[in-house]
Amino acid sequence: RTWTLPNTTGTIALTTLTPTAVGAISSNAIDVTGVQYIKYNGGGAGSPLINMSGGVDGQVVTIANYASGSLTINENITGGTGCFGNGSAGNMTLAPHMAMSFIYNSGDGLWAHIK
Numbered sequence: 255r256t257w258t259l260p261n262t263t264g265t266i267a268l269t270t271l272t273p274t275a276v277g278a279i280s281s282n283a284i285d286v287t288g289v290q291y292i293k294y295n296g297g298g299a300g301s302p303l304i305n306m307s308g309g310v311d312g313q314v315v316t317i318a319n320y321a322s323g324s325l326t327i328n329e330n331i332t333g334g335t336g337c338f339g340n341g342s343a344g345n346m347t348l349a350p351h352m353a354m355s356f357i358y359n360s361g362d363g364l365w366a367h368i369k
Contacts, residue, residue, distance in 0.1 A: 273318070279303055282328075283336070286315050294348070296321025302345070304328045305336040306365055309358035314368070318353040327354070335363035 273293035276284055279301045284292065287308030294317055303325060306315065319325050325348040329340040338356065340346055346367060348354055356365040 279325075283307055286313070289315060291315070292317045294319050294321055294325055296323060296325075302326040302328050304330060304333065304338075306338075306356070306358075307336045309336060309360070309365065311358060311360035313358045314355055315358075315365070316353055316355040317348060319348045319350050322350060324349050331364060337364055338367065339364040340367045341369075 271291045273291045274286075274289045275293050275295055277295050282301050282304035284303065284306050285308045286292070286306045289308075290313075292315060303317075309315070317325070317327075327338055327346040327348060329343070329345055330337040331339045331342075338346070339362070346354065355368040357368055358365050
């Protein structure tokens with residue numbers, strides 16, 4: 255596609271995101287190196303998600319819950335690189351058939367919840 259805006263012309267390429275399937279979360283962490291979309295399938299009594307490793311500045315990751323139960327994402331702004339920030343609102347609960355997106359800030363080492 256080509257579009258024209260005042261003083262701007264360009265092209266846009268659309269691609270399909272291939273989800274990275276995640277079953278049970280081990281060690282409370284997920285490696286998101288090169289990942290944009292996580293399809294959480296559960297896999298038994300899941301551990302809370304505390305950390306996503308492998309993030310780069312500005313990377314956006316969306317987690318979609320396809321499991322039958324909720325996924326708890328722990329807010330922990332003092333837990334080190336790769337932890338989650340939620341504006342001091344506390345832990346987040348990702349209910350079945352819902353999704354949340356996060357953006358990584360390498361200066362703080364945190365994943366900020368995009369609201």
